[in-house]
Amino acid sequence: MNVMQLTTGRSQSPPEWIPVADPGAETAVLRPALQEAIERVLSSGTYILGDEVAAFEQEWAAYLGLRHCVGTASGTDAIALALRAVGVGRNDEVVTVAHTAVATVAAIEVIGAIPVFVDIDPVTRCIDPDLIAGAVTSKTKAILPVHLYGQPAPMEPILAIAASYGIAVVEDCAQAHGAAIDERKVGTFGHAAAFSFYPTKNLGALGDGGAVVTTDSAVAQRLRELREYGWRERYVSHVPGVNSRLDELQAAVLRVKLPLLDQRNARRRSIADRYRQSIVCSDLIAPTRIPSTTHAMHLFVIECEDRPAFEESCHRHGIRTARHYPLPIHRQPAYAGRIRGGERLPMTERVADRIVTLPCFPDEREDHILRVCEQLRAWSNLPRHERQNRTAHSCLSMEG
Ligand SMILES: Cc1ncc(COP(=O)(O)O)c(C=O)c1O
Missing domain, CATH: 3.90.1150.10 (Aspartate Aminotransferase, domain 1)
Incomplete structure (x- = not known):
């Protein structure tokens, strides 16, 4: 007897499971275009930081209406690097929420910074802006709102509080590709914003990937250095960096999906x-x-x-x-x-x-x-x- 028979007491076969998400279904629909994009990368002979990544970075920035996009290896890395690029470092405090993916908080800690939690607004299920000021101390360097489930966090009051304390805002947009407030896309409000391209995301790769976007050229320059060993020119590290690059195959896949x-x-x-x-x-x-x-x-x-x-x-x-x-x-x-x-x-x-x-x-x-x-x-x-x-x-x- 199968489990469904036990459940229903009937002997007919169970209904097909309906999944919560199904990235395979999207792949099936887009298969010919994806295969063409992958073939293009195979033939190019360049697999890291080549034309596909450069084109995707430009296209994603243009979609959002921003000047800079820097691809990274994941959304978690994108948050960590964005925080570093806006000046957050060891023992600095970052105000965020506990109602989020672990990645939000892991990214704060991986750079040696200290997460501080404030509660959510039960209606938006995002950070409650009225509680942020109560959490700010002399050590606070940034606010990290999460646009959870795709619902934009209330950016206007968050930016006002950040401005009054002279601290940065980094948006966690991992779940909010294309979300907007008054037609203005999330990711364009903070000093920098992080996206994930994990396969189930609204814009998902066929593996891990992420990106940081910003209008600030100096922040973008720091990000380009930080994601590749701190290099300003090849093999010369000006800051201690990491290896966190979006790869050509994932960028080519994302370019197929972005127009949709x-x-x-x-x-x-x-x-x-x-x-x-x-x-x-x-x-x-x-x-x-x-x-x-x-x-x-x-x-x-x-x-x-x-x-x-x-x-x-x-x-x-x-x-x-x-x-x-x-x-x-x-x-x-x-x-x-x-x-x-x-x-x-x-x-x-x-x-x-x-x-x-x-x-x-x-x-x-x-x-x-x-x-x-x-x-x-x-x-x-x-x-x-x-x-x-x-x-x-x-x-x-x-x-x-
Ligand atoms: C809210 C949130 N932040 C950050 C991340 C991290 O993204 P990634 O899995 O690409 O590292 C995710 C993805 O799961 C997420 O949902």
């Missing part, structure tokens, strides 16, 4: 809208629409009163779910108890205990979208006591 980014983001938003319309009960909460912002909808994350029961019900219907992230950083074993601010983050705690990520990506099949909508509608229509019963008597899911 806006259209694919619009598709994500339209799927999200259909999910929203299917949620009609108060114990499932869809992400709030924030006026004047364009959500990149990297992840569709709802909040749920009765999370275990809802997840179990999704799994029973073949819908994979995720938690971004199951543990906020101040509760992760590597960070617990040692980061200032982590002792009081009530909104972070509340959101972290309720979030569920549902499948939402441009190549999601129509029948799968309908199944997710149906699940949201069916859950919404269950009488409240039934939903609670399901928590108490939760049975085996497809995953067991």
Whole structure:
């Protein structure tokens, strides 16, 4: 007997799993163009910092409306190098959030700087600008807002606070390619901004990759040195740098995908809208629409009163779910108890205990979208006591 039979008591085969993300589906759609791009790199004989990286850097900067883009080996490196390039160093404090990917905080620590946490605004689920000033000390050198899930953080108040203390702003845009505030793209507000091109991102490579963007020529120059051993000219290091270069193959792949980014983001938003319309009960909460912002909808994350029961019900219907992230950083074993601010983050705690990520990506099949909508509608229509019963008597899911 398979797990689904145990779950349903029926003998028919289980429905196909609907993944939370599916980079393979995008690759399948773009395969001929990707193969052509890869072939171009193979034939070029240059595999590191050649024409493809230079062209992608120029195209990504132009898309954002900025002057400089510097490719890096990952989004984590992009954050670390951006912080160094704007002047953050050992023992300097960087104000950020605990409700993010570990990478945000790992990047601060890898350069010897000290993360400090402030709570999130439960509506945007990004940093609460009203709490930043309370975390600033004489050691604070930067604010690192994260545009989480693709929702732009409130940049205007963040920039005002940074200006009043004379500190830098570095945006973590790893989940927000193409997101905007009043038509102005995220990544263009801070002194520098970091992007990740991890394969599941809205603009994803076929491996690791990242980039830092900036309008500041001096910051861009420092980044170019830092990413390659501190070289100003070949083999002569002027600062202690690292090896963190975007490679030619990944840049060529990103150049195929970039022209489709806006259209694919619009598709994500339209799927999200259909999910929203299917949620009609108060114990499932869809992400709030924030006026004047364009959500990149990297992840569709709802909040749920009765999370275990809802997840179990999704799994029973073949819908994979995720938690971004199951543990906020101040509760992760590597960070617990040692980061200032982590002792009081009530909104972070509340959101972290309720979030569920549902499948939402441009190549999601129509029948799968309908199944997710149906699940949201069916859950919404269950009488409240039934939903609670399901928590108490939760049975085996497809995953067991
Ligand atoms: C918010 C956030 N910051 C930083 C990163 C790091 O990016 P990468 O995986 O390319 O190092 C990620 C990616 O997972 C992320 O989601």
